[in-house]
Amino acid sequence: MRFLLLSALAGIASASVLPWTPADPTTVDYNNLTVALVRAEPANWPLPVMNKNWTGVHFDINATVSKAVTLIEEAAENGANLVVFPELWFPGYPKGLADNVSIAPYIQDYVDNSLEVGTPQWETLINAAKDNGVYLVPAFSHRDGNSIYMAQALISPEGEVLLLRHKLRPSGGERTIWSDGDIDELKVIATPYGRWGLLECWEHFHPAMTYNIQSQAETLHIASWPYTPNPADASAAYWESAEVNVAAARLFAVNTGAPLVYATVGNARFLDSQGLDITVVNASVPLDSVPLVYTSFNTTGLANTVPYTIDGEQSYGILQQINAGFPSFIPQVVGTFVQKNIVLLSDLLN
Numbered sequence: 572m573r574f575l576l577l578s579a580l581a582g583i584a585s586a587s588v589l590p591w592t593p594a595d596p597t598t599v600d601y602n603n604l605t606v607a608l609v610r611a612e613p614a615n616w617p618l619p620v621m622n623k624n625w626t627g628v629h630f631d632i633n634a635t636v637s638k639a640v641t642l643i644e645e646a647a648e649n650g651a652n653l654v655v656f657p658e659l660w661f662p663g664y665p666k667g668l669a670d671n672v673s674i675a676p677y678i679q680d681y682v683d684n685s686l687e688v689g690t691p692q693w694e695t696l697i698n699a700a701k702d703n704g705v706y707l708v709p710a711f712s713h714r715d716g717n718s719i720y721m722a723q724a725l726i727s728p729e730g731e732v733l734l735l736r737h738k739l740r741p742s743g744g745e746r747t748i749w750s751d752g753d754i755d756e757l758k759v760i761a762t763p764y765g766r767w768g769l770l771e772c773w774e775h776f777h778p779a780m781t782y783n784i785q786s787q788a789e790t791l792h793i794a795s796w797p798y799t800p801n802p803a804d805a806s807a808a809y810w811e812s813a814e815v816n817v818a819a820a821r822l823f824a825v826n827t828g829a830p831l832v833y834a835t836v837g838n839a840r841f842l843d844s845q846g847l848d849i850t851v852v853n854a855s856v857p858l859d860s861v862p863l864v865y866t867s868f869n870t871t872g873l874a875n876t877v878p879y880t881i882d883g884e885q886s887y888g889i890l891q892q893i894n895a896g897f898p899s900f901i902p903q904v905v906g907t908f909v910q911k912n913i914v915l916l917s918d919l920l921n
């Protein structure tokens with residue numbers, strides 16, 4: 572591609588040569604999907620995986636985007652069609668700082684290094700998808716107006732943003748930093764390889780997030796977790812342990828009947844549609860020696876999957892049954908968890 576561009580500039584090639592040529596859909600094999608998940612750390616992220624010492628460390632969105640482009644190029648060279656990043660990889664999950672009090676000394680730096688749509692950094696990611704002909708799922712701290720959100724996007728090899736979603740309910744202390752997403756963003760996207768759905772980390776524990784995605788007949792589930800240690804790591808709290816989070820992923824895969832991409836820094840894996848491991852690379856394996864993990868899926872016929880199952884376990888009928896069977900002694904009051912929480916940067920940066 573670079574050669575063609577140089578040739579065009581030198582007037583050697585004909586005027587019809589473009590710096591970028593879209594992949595010819597008739598030559599793409601949509602029956603074989605190769606997914607690369609990123610398990611390397613973002614720029615300036617303390618290591619090893621459970622190290623939460625941020626003293627003297629700065630978030631760096633530019634260096635993180637540059638590192639991402641290198642990883643995307645490597646993945647594409649190895650045949651990947653889809654590259655998936657861990658949660659808040661841009662500019663880095665603030666492990667140990669993920670509440671408004673702990674992050675206070677770093678919040679200006681964090682917000683300054685959150686990703687805005689339409690900026691040169693964002694366009695660099697869009698161009699990386701196009702130049703390498705891959706689908707891309709970046710997971711990032713999204714600065715939008717007077718708030719930041721825990722975002723995931725699905726970008727096509729043509730550079731089109733097919734989905735831009737925000738974690739519906741950030742978890743625990745996260746709720747004091749990032750604002751809530753919207754329910755209409757719980758959308759499964761039809762691609763030529765099949766139906767892809769996206770969720771982040773603790774969303775996999777909430778029926779309000781899992782049920783709506785599972786009802787839409789995914790053929791591949793794309794999950795971004797921030798970081799995962801090895802099982803039995805005594806330094807891990809239950810909510811960051813491999814045991815608890817991988818259990819949620821296994822349950823999700825079984826309930827969906829689709830394989831699952833578990834992108835996370837450290838202990839990363841692919842699960843099959845029965846919730847069992849296909850490939851695991853544990854957190855003891857140096858991130859720079861295995862920055863990406865690959866699996867190929869036979870996707871023959873999946874693009875024709877009907878977008879819902881009337882008789883399924885996550886169906887309209889079951890939803891009515893849950894509603895009808897809801898205990899009558901519980902007052903029919905909509906609690907505060909359902910209300911959309913917005914954290915204003917003007918308050919956070921005070």
Ligand SMILES: *[C@@H]1O[C@H](CO)[C@@H](O)[C@H](O)[C@H]1NC(C)=O
Binds near residue numbers: 624625626627
């Ligand atoms: C954290 O890192 C700083 C800078 O490298 C170092 O001085 C300090 O001792 C570390 N703190 C702990 C608790 O390890």
Ligand SMILES: *[C@@H]1O[C@H](CO)[C@@H](O)[C@H](O)[C@H]1NC(C)=O
Binds near residue numbers: 633691692
């Ligand atoms: C980051 O990259 C942007 C766009 O390429 C550039 O304008 C900006 O100066 C860079 N920032 C730093 C701190 O290097």
Ligand SMILES: *[C@@H]1O[C@H](CO)[C@@H](O)[C@H](O)[C@H]1NC(C)=O
Binds near residue numbers: 603605649650651
């Ligand atoms: C699918 O693609 C991968 C990566 O290009 C390749 O290694 C694998 O052999 C392919 N599988 C089939 C069944 O063609």
Ligand SMILES: *[C@@H]1O[C@H](CO)[C@@H](O)[C@H](O)[C@H]1NC(C)=O
Binds near residue numbers: 671672746747919
């Ligand atoms: C942290 O967030 C909580 C809940 O939103 C809020 O009540 C509190 O005032 C905030 N504290 C600081 C130091 O910003």
Ligand SMILES: *[C@@H]1O[C@H](CO)[C@@H](O)[C@H](O)[C@H]1NC(C)=O
Binds near residue numbers: 801852855856
């Ligand atoms: C991690 O994986 C490596 C390479 O497969 C293996 O040698 C090592 O025993 C594993 N460690 C743990 C804690 O599972």
Ligand SMILES: *[C@@H]1O[C@H](CO)[C@@H](O)[C@H](O)[C@H]1NC(C)=O
Binds near residue numbers: 869870871
């Ligand atoms: C892929 O799946 C299709 C449909 O189930 C099957 O006919 C085909 O043999 C499979 N291809 C490979 C290479 O396993």
